[in-house]
Amino acid sequence: MKDHRLQNGEVGALEEEEGDGQHENGHGSAVVLGVDGGTTSTVCVCMPLLPFSDRDLPDTLPVLARAVAGCSNHNSVGETASNNTIEQVMAEALCKSGSTWSAVRAVCLGVSGVNHPTDQERILQWLRDILPSHVKLFVHNDALAALASGTMGKLHGCVLIAGTGCISYGFSKDGREARAAGAGPVLGDWGSGYGIAAQALTAVVKAHDGRGPQTMLTDSILKALSLSSPDELIGWTYADPSWARIAALVPEVVSCAEAGDEIANKVLDDAVQELALSVRAVVQRLRLCGEDGNGSFPIVMVGGVLEANKSWDIGKEVINCIRKYYPGAYPIRPKVEPAVGAALLAWNFLEKESERHYNS
Amino acid sequence: MKDHRLQNGEVGALEEEEGDGQHENGHGSAVVLGVDGGTTSTVCVCMPLLPFSDRDLPDTLPVLARAVAGCSNHNSVGETASNNTIEQVMAEALCKSGSTWSAVRAVCLGVSGVNHPTDQERILQWLRDILPSHVKLFVHNDALAALASGTMGKLHGCVLIAGTGCISYGFSKDGREARAAGAGPVLGDWGSGYGIAAQALTAVVKAHDGRGPQTMLTDSILKALSLSSPDELIGWTYADPSWARIAALVPEVVSCAEAGDEIANKVLDDAVQELALSVRAVVQRLRLCGEDGNGSFPIVMVGGVLEANKSWDIGKEVINCIRKYYPGAYPIRPKVEPAVGAALLAWNFLEKESERHYNS
Numbered sequence: 088m089k090d091h092r093l094q095n096g097e098v099g100a101l102e103e104e105e106g107d108g109q110h111e112n113g114h115g116s117a118v119v120l121g122v123d124g125g126t127t128s129t130v131c132v133c134m135p136l137l138p139f140s141d142r143d144l145p146d147t148l149p150v151l152a153r154a155v156a157g158c159s160n161h162n163s164v165g166e167t168a169s170n171n172t173i174e175q176v177m178a179e180a181l182c183k184s185g186s187t188w189s190a191v192r193a194v195c196l197g198v199s200g201v202n203h204p205t206d207q208e209r210i211l212q213w214l215r216d217i218l219p220s221h222v223k224l225f226v227h228n229d230a231l232a233a234l235a236s237g238t239m240g241k242l243h244g245c246v247l248i249a250g251t252g253c254i255s256y257g258f259s260k261d262g263r264e265a266r267a268a269g270a271g272p273v274l275g276d277w278g279s280g281y282g283i284a285a286q287a288l289t290a291v292v293k294a295h296d297g298r299g300p301q302t303m304l305t306d307s308i309l310k311a312l313s314l315s316s317p318d319e320l321i322g323w324t325y326a327d328p329s330w331a332r333i334a335a336l337v338p339e340v341v342s343c344a345e346a347g348d349e350i351a352n353k354v355l356d357d358a359v360q361e362l363a364l365s366v367r368a369v370v371q372r373l374r375l376c377g378e379d380g381n382g383s384f385p386i387v388m389v390g391g392v393l394e395a396n397k398s399w400d401i402g403k404e405v406i407n408c409i410r411k412y413y414p415g416a417y418p419i420r421p422k423v424e425p426a427v428g429a430a431l432l433a434w435n436f437l438e439k440e441s442e443r444h445y446n447s
Numbered sequence: 448m449k450d451h452r453l454q455n456g457e458v459g460a461l462e463e464e465e466g467d468g469q470h471e472n473g474h475g476s477a478v479v480l481g482v483d484g485g486t487t488s489t490v491c492v493c494m495p496l497l498p499f500s501d502r503d504l505p506d507t508l509p510v511l512a513r514a515v516a517g518c519s520n521h522n523s524v525g526e527t528a529s530n531n532t533i534e535q536v537m538a539e540a541l542c543k544s545g546s547t548w549s550a551v552r553a554v555c556l557g558v559s560g561v562n563h564p565t566d567q568e569r570i571l572q573w574l575r576d577i578l579p580s581h582v583k584l585f586v587h588n589d590a591l592a593a594l595a596s597g598t599m600g601k602l603h604g605c606v607l608i609a610g611t612g613c614i615s616y617g618f619s620k621d622g623r624e625a626r627a628a629g630a631g632p633v634l635g636d637w638g639s640g641y642g643i644a645a646q647a648l649t650a651v652v653k654a655h656d657g658r659g660p661q662t663m664l665t666d667s668i669l670k671a672l673s674l675s676s677p678d679e680l681i682g683w684t685y686a687d688p689s690w691a692r693i694a695a696l697v698p699e700v701v702s703c704a705e706a707g708d709e710i711a712n713k714v715l716d717d718a719v720q721e722l723a724l725s726v727r728a729v730v731q732r733l734r735l736c737g738e739d740g741n742g743s744f745p746i747v748m749v750g751g752v753l754e755a756n757k758s759w760d761i762g763k764e765v766i767n768c769i770r771k772y773y774p775g776a777y778p779i780r781p782k783v784e785p786a787v788g789a790a791l792l793a794w795n796f797l798e799k800e801s802e803r804h805y806n807s
Contacts, residue, residue, distance in 0.1 A: 162685035202681045267656040270681050273632075273693070275649030289635030296627040297728035321562045321630050325522035328688065333633070368657035 117192045118151065118184065119437070120177055121430025123232050124159035124169070124198035126251040127331040130426040131156075131176040133184040136192050137434060148427060152184035160200035160252070162271055163330055170213055173198070193223040195433035197232025197425060199252060202269065225436050229425060230256030230266065236428025237387030237419040240435045244419075245369050247362060247405065250390035251334040253279035255365035259373040267368035268361075272330060278361035280334030280392050286354045287340045288324065288333070291317050294350075302350035303343040311339050337392060344399045358392070359401060363408035376413040383415040389425065477552045478511065478544065479797070480537055481790025483592050484519035484529070484558035486611040487691040490786040491516075491536040493544040496552050497794060508787060512543035520560035520612070522631055523690055530573055533558070553583040555793035557592025557785060559612060562629065585796050589785065590616030590626065596788030597747030597779040600795045604779075605729050607722060607765065610750035611694040613639035615725035619733040627728035628721075632690060638721035640694030640752050646714045647700045648684065648693070651677050654710075662710035663703040671699050697752060704759050718752070719761060723768035736773040743775040749785065 117136035122129065133152045156176040161169040173196065181188065194214070201207055210226045218224070234246035234256060245257040253276050254269025272281045291308055293299030295317035305317060312323055324333070343351035366386060370376055375384040386409065393402030406418045421428070477496035482489065493512045516536040521529040533556065541548065554574070561567055570586045578584070594606035594616060605617040613636050614629025632641045651668055653659030655677035665677060672683055684693070703711035726746060730736055735744040746769065753762030766778045781788070 162681070203678050206682070265657075267658055270649075270652045271685060273645055273648070273684050274652045274681065275645075285633055285635075288633070289630075292630045292634045296725075297625075297732050298627055298724050318563045321522065321634065322566070324633050325631060364658050365656075372657050 116186075116190060118186050118190050119192055119430050119433040120180060120194045121232065121426045121428065121433060122173060122177065122194065122196045122198070123229055123425035123429055124173060124196060124200075125229055125425075126158055126160040126163050126199050127334075129156045129159040129172050129176050130154070130424060131180040132424075132426045132430055133180045133186060134427070134430045136437070148423060150427065151186070152180045152182075153426070154179035154183060158329075158331065159198055161206070162200045166209075169198075169200070170210075174217060188219050188222065191219075191222050193225065193433040193437050194218070195225040195227070195232070195429040195436065197227050197229040197429045197432075199229040199254075201226065201228045223433075223437060223440070225433060227432075228254070228256065228266070228269070230254050230269065231258075232425040232429035232432060233389040233421070234258065234387050234428070235432045235435075236389070236421040236423050236425045238385060239423075240428070240431035242432075242435075244385035244387060245366055245373075245375060245416075246387040246389060247366050247393065248389045249278055249280065249362055249392035249401070251280050251331045252276055253282070253362060253365070253390070253392070255362075255369045257369040257373045257375055259375060263373055265369045265372040268365040276361075278358045278365065278392075280337045280390075281330045282361070283340055283354055283358045283392065284333045284336035286357065287336060287343075287351065288320060290350045290354065292320060300350060303346060303348040304340065304351055307339045307343050308336060311336060341399050341401075345397055355399060355401060355404075359404040359408060362392075362401070362405045366405070366409050367412055370409075370413055370416070376415055380413060381415050383417065384413075385419045386416050387419045387421060389421060476546075476550060478546050478550050479552055479790050479793040480540060480554045481592065481786045481788065481793060482533060482537065482554065482556045482558070483589055483785035483789055484533060484556060484560075485589055486518055486520040486523050486559050487694075489516045489519040489532050489536050490514070490784060491540040492784075492786040492790055493540045493546060494787070494790045496797070508783060510787065511546070512540045513786070514539035514543060518689075518691065519558055521566070522560040526569075529558075529560070530570075534577060548579050548582065551579075551582050553585065553793040553797050554578070555585040555587070555592070555789040555796065557587050557589040557789045557792075559589040559614075561586065561588045583793075583797060583800070585793060587792075588614070588616065588626070588629070590614050590629065591618075592789035592792060593749040593781070593785040594618065594747050594788070595792045595795075596749070596781040596783050596785045598745060599783075600788070600791035602792075602795075604745035604747060605726055605733075605735060605776075606747040606749060607726050607753065608749045609638055609640065609722055609752035609761070611640050611691045612636055613642070613722060613725070613750070613752070615722075615729045617729040617733045617735060619735060623733055625729045625732040628725040636721075638718045638725065638752075640697045640750075641690045642721070643700055643714055643718045643752065644693045644696035646717065647696060647703075647711065648680060650710045650714065652680060660710065663706060663708040664700065664711055667699045667703050668696060671696060701759050701761075705757055715759060715761060715764075719764040719768060722761075722765045726765070726769050727772055730769075730773055730776070736775055740773060741775050743777065744773075745779045746776050747779045747781060749781060 122131045131154045132150050154176045156172045158164050159169045159172040207226050214224050242258040243260050247255050255267045258264050276282050287304050291305045294301050340351050344355050376382045388402050409416050482491045491514045492510050514536045516532045518524050519529045519532040567586050574584050593608050602618040603620050607615050615627045618624050636642050647664050651665045654661050700711050704715050736742045748762050769776050
């Protein structure tokens with residue numbers, strides 16, 4: 088499953104020219120890098136540094152280059168592999184843009200698996216060691232980049248990411264932040280793509296050994312994996328610990344649910360409840376809905392699990408569920424990808440630093 | 448958590464002599480090896496080959512030597528590590544007993560993670576490569592060894608193992624077999640020690656981020672792990688993928704439940720239901736309860752999760768739950784460990800081979 092769709096026309100246009108080698112960038116023009124580090128893939132975009140005075144963003148954002156690599160969640164692949172992936176994807180984006188590190192003013196990393204100040208500090212320390220000292224560094228959870236991709240850099244509202252993993256993250260106007268879920272599959276992320284697929288696999292095993300009702304999921308999943316018996320699912324599951332490999336079965340669950348399978352419908356219903364609960368926990372703690380509960384706030388919806396399907400639309404069901412409690416919640420499906428959100432944040436942070444410098 | 452208690456006095460007596468080096472074994476006397484390969488530890492016992500005619504086993508079984516090593520579930524540690532552990536534990540038991548491979552008539556392996564004929568065949572092939580050709584080899588799931596440890600070698604009834612992992616396995620008098628659960632933590636083994644602990648950890652994370660009620664589990668688990676905040680649980684959980692490390696938190700869950708914590712009680716209640724369901728699935732498929740449902744059959748109870756605690760006795764609750772459906776079910780808590788069960792199976796299989804040979 089892909090976590091985020093490529094939705095920025097400019098990037099596509101540039102990517103078509105990949106064969107030409109490096110792109111011209113009026114060598115020396117200041118740029119920023121935005122990195123979206125997910126559990127499935129890692130994306131880096133290189134964007135020019137827009138003038139700070141220009142608060143109204145252009146309709147189409149100018150992305151100079153884009154590079155893609157694998158997983159950079161250190162909880163999934165370990166710290167060394169995660170660091171290597173991030174270093175490689177930044178170097179590739181920079182190279183494609185025709186820029187060099189001397190032109191980079193700031194890097195903003197939004198990385199899945201950054202859950203604690205010590206995670207943030209460890210990555211910052213590593214970046215300081217490998218990057219030139221003039222580059223400003225900002226490291227956050229990938230949820231922040233995803234939020235910014237929906238709000239075009241404004242840090243207000245809640246973002247719900249549901250791809251291989253899931254997390255709900257919010258920022259209030261007065262700068263407080265809160266999160267719910269995002270603790271990985273062992274710690275109850277049942278609304279994630281991994282969670283949905285693991286519940287479906289469990290239903291197949293239970294139907295097979297007599298603990299649960301028969302389900303269409305059995306034929307559908309065995310066919311998708313080219314296996315002949317549910318007994319083989321155990322070996323398949325533990326042969327490779329990658330979370331994305333399990334999560335890739337979500338389309339089978341959605342198809343079975345759309346075909347009327349009760350078990351598949353229950354798995355998706357449960358996931359909707361889990362996802363809605365994680366958003367409600369964040370909204371409640373930050374009072375994003377205002378004191379009367381009716382205030383307006385955005386919910387940025389990101390990730391493959393929340394994309395519209397034929398008839399079973401998980402994202403729409405989650406929003407319906409949340410609006411029962413908070414009628415002022417309005418969904419945003421971002422027009423740019425989270426890596427662009429990360430680059431917008433880099434601008435944002437640089438601007439604030441510049442304001443602080445000017446005011447001091 | 449330990450999966451199986453040492454309950455054979457003879458073994459303890461021999462172990463005290465470990466410092467002496469090898470034991471005398473009237474060199475050349477025929478022996479068998481029984482191996483219980485679990486997700487937490489692997490045990491091998493070396494026992495003398497009792498005369499086939501002697502169907503009444505002595506009160507105290509003569510264990511010549513016993514050796515212990517780590518995990519041998521290939522799904523948890525990989526095939527190479529699993530094979531190395533099994534090879535090492537057999538060599539150590541043989542060495543301690545003062546025997547050599549030339550004296551070994553048969554080896555019976557009961558290994559956790561053997562779920563499919565291809566698993567069995569792969570292990571058999573590997574054993575044939577490393578052991579002398581005269582040694583008879585029997586490879587099964589560890590559940591079979593555990594059943595035999597309760598029934599003293601008779602293959603009839605159901606065994607429920609709940610340690611780090613869990614599985615329900617049954618044999619009917621006419622030689623049919625069935626299993627339920629035992630598919631590992633990703634595939635819904637929620638009654639296992641790992642499952643119980645993962646649910647408890649999830650409850651702590653949910654209480655912390657506002658998705659669930661406060662629970663005593665938070666203080667209890669953080670204290671047990673020397674952590675200062677639930678945020679640190681994520682890093683702790685994914686720092687080491689060993690299932691046994693998670694399962695080791697079960698005593699904290701039981702303590703909180705005994706102290707009246709509602710969440711901890713719900714986690715244990717759910718585990719009881721899952722374990723009872725897995726036994727019922729096996730009993731139903733094999734009709735161990737007879738056609739009228741009232742027939743008598745043993746349920747062998749093995750593993751740390753089923754051991755009696757102060758007031759919360761998971762094993763007793765499981766039996767109560769099963770007896771509502773099958774009043775003829777009677778629990779057996781084995782007096783010997785599963786590795787001895789594996790050795791008894793080796794005798795049993797050798798005897799059957801000898802009978803077949805005699806009859807042909």
